[in-house]
Amino acid sequence: MDFRAVSRHILRLEVNLKIIGPLSIPVSVWLVRSDEGWIMVDAGPPATADHVVAAVARATEGRGPRLILLTHAHYDHSGGLNALRLAWNTPIACHVEEVPFITGEMEYRDLQPRGLAFWLGRYLMPSPAAGLPVSRDLQRGESIAGMVTIHLPGHSPGQIGFLHPQDQAILCGDALMNLRGQLSPPFAAVTPDPERARASMRRLAELDFVHLLPSHGEPILGRSREALLRYLGLPANDVHTEPW
Numbered sequence: 380m381d382f383r384a385v386s387r388h389i390l391r392l393e394v395n396l397k398i399i400g401p402l403s404i405p406v407s408v409w410l411v412r413s414d415e416g417w418i419m420v421d422a423g424p425p426a427t428a429d430h431v432v433a434a435v436a437r438a439t440e441g442r443g444p445r446l447i448l449l450t451h452a453h454y455d456h457s458g459g460l461n462a463l464r465l466a467w468n469t470p471i472a473c474h475v476e477e478v479p480f481i482t483g484e485m486e487y488r489d490l491q492p493r494g495l496a497f498w499l500g501r502y503l504m505p506s507p508a509a510g511l512p513v514s515r516d517l518q519r520g521e522s523i524a525g526m527v528t529i530h531l532p533g534h535s536p537g538q539i540g541f542l543h544p545q546d547q548a549i550l551c552g553d554a555l556m557n558l559r560g561q562l563s564p565p566f567a568a569v570t571p572d573p574e575r576a577r578a579s580m581r582r583l584a585e586l587d588f589v590h591l592l593p594s595h596g597e598p599i600l601g602r603s604r605e606a607l608l609r610y611l612g613l614p615a616n617d618v619h620t621e622p623w
Contacts, residue, residue: 492571
């Protein structure tokens with residue numbers, strides 16, 4: 380499959396992450412059109428790296444992305460980095476707290492578990508693409524490629540989303556999933572801090588957007604903030620909306 384437009388500036392490619400046997404979940408890879416060229420958000424799992432590279436080449440007419448932004452460094456988001464860098468030597472940017480997981484200085488399994496599921500599941504987590512240089516570390520509120528960096532920790536220390544004000548869309552990483560048409564939190568077995576993850580979902584509800592673009596599951600296009608408020612059990616007038 381190829382990248383498909385979900386808004387004026389944002390394209391989506393869906394690949395599959397195999398869990399066990401026939402069980403798999405969808406993973407989204409994004410291209411964002413900016414004044415400086417194409418920006419890529421996440422790289423997909425390692426098994427689909429060649430497919431992602433080919434799809435990026437077709438979408439960008441061979442030029443490739445100018446920059447790869449990572450929502451976080453879990454292997455289903457960073458596994459394609461080596462192939463992409465081999466093709467275009469593209470620089471990588473992520474939140475400052477995710478940098479050591481990309482460079483190889485830390486592993487997620489070393490994090491202090493704040494939930495029983497992660498205490499057990501962390502030993503089954505594949506290691507992310509490690510030993511790679513990070514060209515830019517991002518901070519909360521920082522602007523990049525026409526988007527605003529939103530810190531959404533809990534699922535990982537430095538998970539971030541990207542709010543695209545012009546398209547009224549939020550790329551939310553794994554802060555929220557939309558599997559089988561149902562909103563849900565990130566998987567507990569790979570979420571070290573469930574309490575912060577819940578706070579990040581509420582943080583999403585404070586933002587001003589129309590389209591919700593999760594990394595797992597179909598985008599929710601139009602009135603998605605209302606859907607999020609219903610999921611959280613919050614009335615529309617109970618949460619103050621911020622522009623970022």
